[in-house]
Amino acid sequence: MDDSQSNLASALIEHLDIGVIILDAELRIQYWNEFISQCAGKALEHARQQPLIQIFPEADTPHLSKILAQARDHGLHVITQWRESSHLIHLPYMPSGQPAPSVLQSSLLFPFNDLNGQQCFALLLYDTSEFARSNEQLDAALKALSSKQIDQAQLIKKLETANTQLMQSEKLAAIGQLAAGVAHEINNPIGYVFSNLKTLASYVQDLLRIIDTVDTAASLDELRQLKRSLEYDYIRSDVEALINESEDGIDRVKKIITALKDFSHIEEEEFRLADLHRGLDTTLNVVNNELKYKAEVVKEYGEIPELECIPSQINQVMMNLLVNAAHAMDKFGRITLRSGHEVDWVWLEVEDTGKGIEPHLLNRIYEPFYTTKPVGKGTGLGLSLSYNIVQKHHGRIEVSSVLGKGTRFRIWLPVCQPLAVQLGGVAS
Ligand SMILES: Nc1ncnc2c1ncn2[C@@H]1O[C@H](COP(=O)(O)OP(=O)(O)O)[C@@H](O)[C@H]1O
Ligand SMILES: [Mg+2]
Secondary structure, X not given: OOHHHHHHHHHHHHHOOOEEEEEEOOOEEEEEOHHHHHHHOOOHXXXXXXEHHHHOOOOOXXXXXXXXXXXXXXXXXXEEEEOXXXXXXXXXXXXXXXXXXOOOEEEEEEEEEOOOOOXXXXXXXXXXXXXXXXXXXXXXXXXXXXXXXXHHHHHHHHHHHHHHHHHHHHHHHHHHHHHHHHHHHHHHHHHHHHHHHHHHHHHHHHHHHHHHHHHHOOOHHHHHHHHHHOOXXXXXXXXXXXXXXXXXXXXHHHHHHHHHHHHOOOOOOEOEEXXXXXXXXXXXXXXXXXXXXXXXXXXXXXXXXXXXXXXXXXXXXXXXXXXXXXXXXXXXXXXEEEEEEEOOEEEEEEEEOOOOOOHHHXXXXXXXXOOOOOOOOOOOOHHHXXXXXXXXXXXXXXXXXXXXXXXEEEEEEEOOOOHHHHHHOEOO
C-alpha cells in the first residue's frame, strides 16, 4: 500500500459510523477512530498504551478476556452481541442525537499483524439495534400470524361441526317430512290386512261350525245342507285370496320399515363398498309416497360396480334429488332414474319432466337456504348438503335444465376413494 492509499484508508476509518479500536498483543490501546472519541467522550492521546480495561472499566472483564483468548490463541474472528445492560463499552451510538431506547451492541474482535509483523487486535463496535428491532417485529408478526392460524383452525372446526349438525338436522327434517307419507303408505296395507283378518275370523267361525256338526248331525244331508247355507265353496276360494293379499300387505309394510331403518342410519360415517342400486331401491321405497301422485318412476339402471362410499349419505343425496324432482312437477310427469359407469367413475342420474330451472338461477341452487318453495316445504338445504356429500366423496354434481321441459341432475362418484380416506377409514 503506498502513502496515498494509506491516507485514504485512514480518512475512511475516521469517517466510519463504526467504532474501531486497535490493541497490541498485551491488549493495550494503540489507536481508536473518531467515532470512539465522540461516543465515549475520551481523547485518544490519554488512552494510548493503556490497557483497554483501564480506560473502559465498565467492560465485562471476564467475557472480554474469554473472547480475547479465543482471538489470540485460535486466531478466530469473534462476534459477540451485547445486550443493553452489558455493553462491552458504553457508546450511545448517536453522536449527535438521542440515545436509542434499546440498544444491541455487536462487536467483532480479530487478530492481525501490523506492517512490522507484530500481532495486533482489531475491535470493531457497531449498533445493531435496528436489526434487532426489526427481528423482534418479525418475531411478533410471526407470533400473531400463528395465533391467527390457531384461531382459524378452531373456526374451521366449529364450521365443520355446524355443517355436520346441519346435515343431520336436514336429514331428520327430510325424514320428518316423509313420515306423514310413510304413515299413509303403511296405513293402507295395514287397513286391508286388518279387514281381511276380520273376514277370515268369521270364515273360521263358519268352518268350525261345519266341523262341529260332523259329531252332532243326524245325517250326511244335514251336514251338506249346512255347508251350502254357509257358502262353503265361496269361503274356500276367498280364504286363499285373502291370505295371499294379506301376505303381500305385510310384505309391503316390512319393506317400508326396512327401508326406513336402512335410510335413517344417520350416525354412519364409514366408507365401505356398497351396491348403489340397492341403495336407490331403498330410497325409492322411502320416498315412494312423495313421488307416486306426481310422476311415474322409470328405472333405467346400467351396469355398475360396487363403489366405496358412505351409503346412507349417497341415499340422502338421491332422496333430495328425487323429492326435488317430484316438487318440480306441475302436472303428472315422469322421473327417470339412470346409472352408468365409465372407467373408474360411476354416475347416477335423476331426470324429471318438471318445470325446469331458469338459467340465471342454476348457479344459486347449491347455496345453503336458497329455496323457491313456500315455508314448510323447502329448507333450501337439500342441494347444498348434497353438494357437500358429493364433494366429500371426491365426486361432482352436474345439472342441466330446460325451462318448462325438465331438469337432469347427475352425480359422478369415483369407484375408489383416495388412499388417505381409505387409510383413515373415516371421512373427514
Ligand atoms: N329438479 C328440479 N327442478 C326444478 N327446480 C329445482 C329442482 N331441484 C332443485 N330446484 C331448485 O333449487 C332450489 C333448491 O333446492 P334444495 O336445495 O333442494 O332446497 P329446497 O328443495 O328445500 O327448496 C329449489 O327450491 C328449486 O327452486
Ligand atoms: Mg330439496
